[in-house]
Amino acid sequence: MVLRFKCFGMKFTIHNRDGNARAGLLELSRGVIHTPVFMPVGTQGTVKAISPAELEEIGAEIMLCNTYHMYLRPGYEVVEELGGLHDFISWKKPILTDSGGFQVYSLAKLRKIEQNGVHFRSHLDGSAHFIGPEESIEIQKSLGADIIMAFDECPPHPSTYEYTLHSLELTAKWARQCRDIQPQGQALFGIVQGGAFRDLRKLSAGQILNIGFDGYAVGGLSVGEPKEIMHEVIHYITTFLPDQSPRYLMGVGDIVDMLEAVEAGFDMFDCVMPTRNARNGTLFTSTGRLSIKREEYKRDSGPLDPECGCYTCRNFSRAYLRHLFHSREILSMRLNTIHNLYFYFDFFKKMRVAIKDERFGAFKKRWIGIV
Amino acid sequence: MVLRFKCFGMKFTIHNRDGNARAGLLELSRGVIHTPVFMPVGTQGTVKAISPAELEEIGAEIMLCNTYHMYLRPGYEVVEELGGLHDFISWKKPILTDSGGFQVYSLAKLRKIEQNGVHFRSHLDGSAHFIGPEESIEIQKSLGADIIMAFDECPPHPSTYEYTLHSLELTAKWARQCRDIQPQGQALFGIVQGGAFRDLRKLSAGQILNIGFDGYAVGGLSVGEPKEIMHEVIHYITTFLPDQSPRYLMGVGDIVDMLEAVEAGFDMFDCVMPTRNARNGTLFTSTGRLSIKREEYKRDSGPLDPECGCYTCRNFSRAYLRHLFHSREILSMRLNTIHNLYFYFDFFKKMRVAIKDERFGAFKKRWIGIV
Numbered sequence: 001m002v003l004r005f006k007c008f009g010m011k012f013t014i015h016n017r018d019g020n021a022r023a024g025l026l027e028l029s030r031g032v033i034h035t036p037v038f039m040p041v042g043t044q045g046t047v048k049a050i051s052p053a054e055l056e057e058i059g060a061e062i063m064l065c066n067t068y069h070m071y072l073r074p075g076y077e078v079v080e081e082l083g084g085l086h087d088f089i090s091w092k093k094p095i096l097t098d099s100g101g102f103q104v105y106s107l108a109k110l111r112k113i114e115q116n117g118v119h120f121r122s123h124l125d126g127s128a129h130f131i132g133p134e135e136s137i138e139i140q141k142s143l144g145a146d147i148i149m150a151f152d153e154c155p156p157h158p159s160t161y162e163y164t165l166h167s168l169e170l171t172a173k174w175a176r177q178c179r180d181i182q183p184q185g186q187a188l189f190g191i192v193q194g195g196a197f198r199d200l201r202k203l204s205a206g207q208i209l210n211i212g213f214d215g216y217a218v219g220g221l222s223v224g225e226p227k228e229i230m231h232e233v234i235h236y237i238t239t240f241l242p243d244q245s246p247r248y249l250m251g252v253g254d255i256v257d258m259l260e261a262v263e264a265g266f267d268m269f270d271c272v273m274p275t276r277n278a279r280n281g282t283l284f285t286s287t288g289r290l291s292i293k294r295e296e297y298k299r300d301s302g303p304l305d306p307e308c309g310c311y312t313c314r315n316f317s318r319a320y321l322r323h324l325f326h327s328r329e330i331l332s333m334r335l336n337t338i339h340n341l342y343f344y345f346d347f348f349k350k351m352r353v354a355i356k357d358e359r360f361g362a363f364k365k366r367w368i369g370i371v
Numbered sequence: 372m373v374l375r376f377k378c379f380g381m382k383f384t385i386h387n388r389d390g391n392a393r394a395g396l397l398e399l400s401r402g403v404i405h406t407p408v409f410m411p412v413g414t415q416g417t418v419k420a421i422s423p424a425e426l427e428e429i430g431a432e433i434m435l436c437n438t439y440h441m442y443l444r445p446g447y448e449v450v451e452e453l454g455g456l457h458d459f460i461s462w463k464k465p466i467l468t469d470s471g472g473f474q475v476y477s478l479a480k481l482r483k484i485e486q487n488g489v490h491f492r493s494h495l496d497g498s499a500h501f502i503g504p505e506e507s508i509e510i511q512k513s514l515g516a517d518i519i520m521a522f523d524e525c526p527p528h529p530s531t532y533e534y535t536l537h538s539l540e541l542t543a544k545w546a547r548q549c550r551d552i553q554p555q556g557q558a559l560f561g562i563v564q565g566g567a568f569r570d571l572r573k574l575s576a577g578q579i580l581n582i583g584f585d586g587y588a589v590g591g592l593s594v595g596e597p598k599e600i601m602h603e604v605i606h607y608i609t610t611f612l613p614d615q616s617p618r619y620l621m622g623v624g625d626i627v628d629m630l631e632a633v634e635a636g637f638d639m640f641d642c643v644m645p646t647r648n649a650r651n652g653t654l655f656t657s658t659g660r661l662s663i664k665r666e667e668y669k670r671d672s673g674p675l676d677p678e679c680g681c682y683t684c685r686n687f688s689r690a691y692l693r694h695l696f697h698s699r700e701i702l703s704m705r706l707n708t709i710h711n712l713y714f715y716f717d718f719f720k721k722m723r724v725a726i727k728d729e730r731f732g733a734f735k736k737r738w739i740g741i742v
Contacts, residue, residue: 044698074694323445327415
């Protein structure tokens, strides 16, 4: 087994445990992250509808940016020339960039996967591009995120056993290539794939762990598979992931799924769910979801959630939020996003306390009854 | 001449003069307004893209809401039930509502003007409505703005002399009706019409002054007429407006036009220009207008305007603002709006200082060379 390269400046400490669930601290040079952590998604270099100042005020300790989007627009050389992502978007806390792979598979046109990477056409203008492990790391180095991801293949669901097995070869090969050229000062996470197949998940975990990374992510979930399969993989896969490393469940942001994953021992999450739902008028509250467009809120002078302390709940009524939504006002998307993200960060804070107090089981049970 | 009713709580004091230009203080129970003042437009109960907290931080002392829009959605009874506009939209400083007339003429469908008001169909759902002077005051009373406007007819440009003359009869009749039912605690402004015709402007001013209002507005400008005509009317009409009353030039927001109007003795302005331009990527700077979408800003690490102190200029580069604009991000509209409104409020502050220092002429000349 290769000696693990310790990324300068990254330190992960587990402070509390409750069963397999754990609460800890991920320390990076740009800031400290309390885990389990939710990472809001700033697809194109901004968490939609939110300013960096608001994001910090709401409680974000790290955000995610999409390599694929920044690569295509404004271009990674442009971002590099302007001092890297942090300076470009004016966010001084940690950033995680994905490898670009997932978007290449889900957004780009005319994909052709080869041994060294993927040919594809831009979803913006149809222009031809190629990204493989070397290109992905090169781009992520230019962007300068604190945590970067290995370039993988993410098979769609459903995929056959044979396809998934074959795909793991590429993912493992590319992971090693990424690891070999890991830039200094950036933590690099490997990604475990394997779809819905237990033995392939185990195989992939072995391959990725054998290379050795600063953290381990699990990809290829929440891509359309049944919840039972997702939850099964979540609990199964964590038994293979090193206890002392941060574990990141990619793209999973449903409350129930995250409760399941925290219980299994995951530490990091990202998802567009709170922000996208906000823009569609679906809001998370302490008593469940709420659709702000409904007639019943027309004259409702109460706040979205009386138990919430966000700017939206402290200043505006459900009636006004409903009015803004139906009037298609930008402020509607802003206030809803502030609330949903505040809810998510607050929920994670409560999860961490529940782990510390060793009552995560009861906490999980109560929330599954609500959401 | 009827004794002027002094609206409880409104006081207007002129502190400085420079030629016909004046700088003063409009005191209302909800706050003090430094004049000349720019009133940002919150068409549907929000200044587009901006939160009330930001609006206050940028420097707004009063905002405008559109009676027509609030009447149709969410409905003025709803707003009244929720405590009036200030509570509903969470803006504690003064609000001015227009009469609804202008939107009825410019937005609504199938208008039919009668002696007692206007039948029209909603631009939202085609439903049938009727608003006259009584209805307008009733709605504005429910909304509860600090300054309300008389219901008038605003003829389109161009209109014939005969049509405009006939229209003044209605405007004068409706103005008297509004004055007769002015609600307590709300300042009521009369509106002078008369199109591009000097003698009709004079006639209308006489009619409106004869009724007597807390302030005087001039309507029917910036509706498509040539700039020379607008500027001529601006200078001509102010000679008829009482010196001691606030003078409000409705819907005019171009920098050059406002300089002309302040020189003539106007005190109040409203326009969607800074906010609408912001959303379209046109930004006001100390060296002129700038279109942020242009290729030349792609790698420009400098702020929009090095002389500006707004949140946008303090934190973001032109390159990032260009990226947000091309990526159609909500943050683009937000940051641009913050900047343009900050520019407008700062420009008005500079105008007031120039009047105080008795150098408004030079100030005007310099700015006409820039914008």
